[in-house]
Structure formats: structure tokens, C-alpha cells
Amino acid sequence: MAGHIQDRWYKTETGPDSKPRRVKTDRYGTGKRYRARYIGPDGTEKSKSFPDKQKRLAEQWLNETAADMARGQYVDPRAGRITFRQFAEKWVATHTTEVNSREAAERRLRLHAYPYIGTRPLPSFQPGHIRTWLGELESAMPAASHRRIVFGTVSAAFSAALDDGLINKNPCKAKSVQVPKPSHTRVIPWTAHQVFGVRAALPEHLRATVDAASGCGLRQGEVFGLSEDELDYEGGWLAVGHQLKRIRGKFVFALPKRGKVRDVPLPADVADALKAHSEKHPPVKVTLPWRTPDGPPVTKSLLFTGSAGSHVRVSYFNDFMWKPALAAVGIIPEPREGERYASAPEHGMHALRHFYASVLLDAGENIRALSQYLGHADPGFTLRTYTHLMPSSEGRTRKALEAVYRAFRDHDHGPETAQ
Secondary structure, three states: OOOEEEEOOEEEEEOOOOOEEEEEOOOOOOOOOEEEEEEOOOOOEEEEEEOOOOHHHHHHHHHHHHHHHHHOOOOOHHHHHOEHHHHHHHHHOOOOOOHHHHHHHHHHHHHHOHHHHOOOEHHHOOHHHHHHHHHHHHHHOOOHHHHHHHHHHHHHHHHHHHHOOOOOOOHHHOOOOOOOOOOOOOOOOOOHHHHHHHHHHOOHHHOHHHHHHHHHOOOHHHHHOOEHHHEEOOOOEEEEOOEEEEEOOEEEEEOOHHHOOEEEEOOHHHHHHHHHHHHHOOOEEEEEEEOOOOOOEEEEEEOOOOOOOOOOOHHHHHHHHHHHHHHHHOOOOOOOOOOOOOOOHHHOOOHHHHHHHHHHHHOOOOHHHHHHHHOOOOHHHHHHHHHHHOOOHHHHHHHHHHHHHHHHHHHOOOHHHHO
């Protein structure tokens, strides 16, 4: 038996004959009599009290606790007082160094987990509770891809609780819990007509944003954070070293997504468009905090700015510039009077990155290079996203043989030549 059991109704003291004897304590007859105590894996003392005549139960509890520790199934007793929300709020504040990722996780839990499972104590969770929650979540969130992300965040919180010894298993990983399946919607890239049509429909001082996005594969935040020192016109390269981000309603400069600083080839026509833009709209020095709203100030000479001479307000751009341009080309419908433009997540500025990828793949660029230019963390992700846009083997065969036959026909001047 690990630990020991304290009898709080009796104590041992030395009698007049110098021999130990048991005497009643001031607590005799009141409260729970036995206190089982042991040292937990974290080095602190744990205890549990038992009533009179239940010393055997106290011994059994200590033995079971020792066995759980030996099997690696020990659960800290204090976990019974910790709810999922109490633990998850502390976990999400420290589980990542990326501010935006932390805020996104906090928002997912607050909106889609806490209202359903937030008040339940951690050790009480069973797979059935997760299945019930997923069923309720499906009604509130039809998109399986979104539910999958929320589920992943909840499962990660339970895994952290498991690592901390607060639970002995992750209920999200039970075989009976069906993880929401990812959606397999194919990327359908825009045509060149759509790209340049949207470009022409944008305000003149922001048209070159389309060139940076569709010609270099930049994300929206990277486009609006693009500074003149990142452009190497002579060498033909564009350095993606930072982006414009919005955190808690405030804009900051920060590293690109996942910290993927990269160099991207700068095509001559795109370089000419950016040069022409800079000549007509000279870069403006803008100072913003670095990485977090309370970070150190950093100054960048931005190529694209808003009407107030500062950085572009992304939400304003999306609602009052980008969507009207989409409607002008017929990508989304014009709204009725008094209504807002329809939501079009698949036609955001990210569509220009898809166009960039489709052009490079059609030209024969390899997946690894494309993944590097796009700033993806894994070429496998690039392959899964764009594999359907890659030229098929039969297509490559046709092109190769057609090139050979075309070259032969061009040099064949008839049978007389052979003589």
C-alpha cells in the first residue's frame, strides 16, 4: 500500500510510564475519521477523507491509486473539480506562440464547444458525450470541414489534459466517435478573362494588387504588406518577409503564415506593373506594431495604401471594392437595393493564388517548387490541393509526340528532298 492512513480521532503520545498510548483528539466523534495520504507523480501530497468504520475503503483507495500510477493510468483527484472550459481556457492561452492561431482556437471553443460541454468536469467525459456534442454541432454548423477544425481543437485540449494527468484517456479518440470527414471540394481556378476583368473593375490605385497576387502567388495580407524593399527588379525576385495582419481589431506587421519567409520569381510583366504603380502612387511609410498590438513599432514603405494614406483596411476593401469588382465581371450577382453582396468565400482574393498555381502547373512547374513559392508548410498539401490541375500523363504524351511530328513536318519538303 502506497502512502499512509491518518486516524484523526486518535493520536499517539507518551504516557507517564514512558510508553506510547493512544488518546482521543479534539476532533473525536466529529467529521470524517480517516485521511488517506500519498505523494503524487508531481511530487505534491494528495489526500482523501473517509468516515468512521471505512478504514478498509481508505486502504483500498490507496492501493488502487498506486496501481493506476504503476500502469500510467493515474488521474489527479483535483481534476474532478476542473471543468472542460476552465482547463481549455488556460490551455489555449499557452498552446501556441502564434497569436492568430491562439485567437482562432479560443473563438472556436467559445462559440462551438463551451456552450455544449464547457461545464462538464474533465474526468466525467465519456465518448457518448462527444458523440452527442458532434450531433448538436452538425445542426449549428453544416460544413463538415468547419466541424472538423472545431473537433480537432477540442481533441487537442483533451490530449493536453491527458498529458497533465487530469484524465486517463481522450474521449475524442474513441473508436465510436466519428471524426467529421474533410470536404473534397476541388479548386476551380479563375480564367485569365476573370482575373483581368476583376483587375479592371477595381479602383485604379489598387489594380496592381491583382498583379502581385496572381503573378507571384501572394496572400492578401502579403499583398497589402508588400513594401518596396522586398522588390528586386533587376534580379527578378520578390521577397515575402512579412504581412499585414489584424489581431483583436488592430493591425500589425508580422511574419507570413507559419513564419514561411520566402523568395518568389518576379515575372517581367508583373515587375513592370508594380513599377508603373509605384511611379503613379509612390510608396507610403506606415508604422505599425510588430506581431502583437503591443509589440515594438516597425515602419514599412507600403506599395498599396488606403484613401487616408495609411494601410489598406482589409474588411473595407473586401466589402466595398473587391465584391463590387466580382459583381462587375459576373462572378457574383449584383445585390438587390438595400442588401449586401452575397458571401463568396471561394472567390476571395485567395482565388488569385489558385490562378497562379494553375498557370504554373499547366506550364510544367513541379510541386515542390510551387509549394515553396506559395509558402506552404508541406508539398504534400500543395499536391492534395492542386493535383487535379496537373497535366495528365496522356496529355503530356500527346504534347510530346505532337511536338516531334510538328518539327518533322516543318522540315519535310516532300519525297524529292530525300533524293
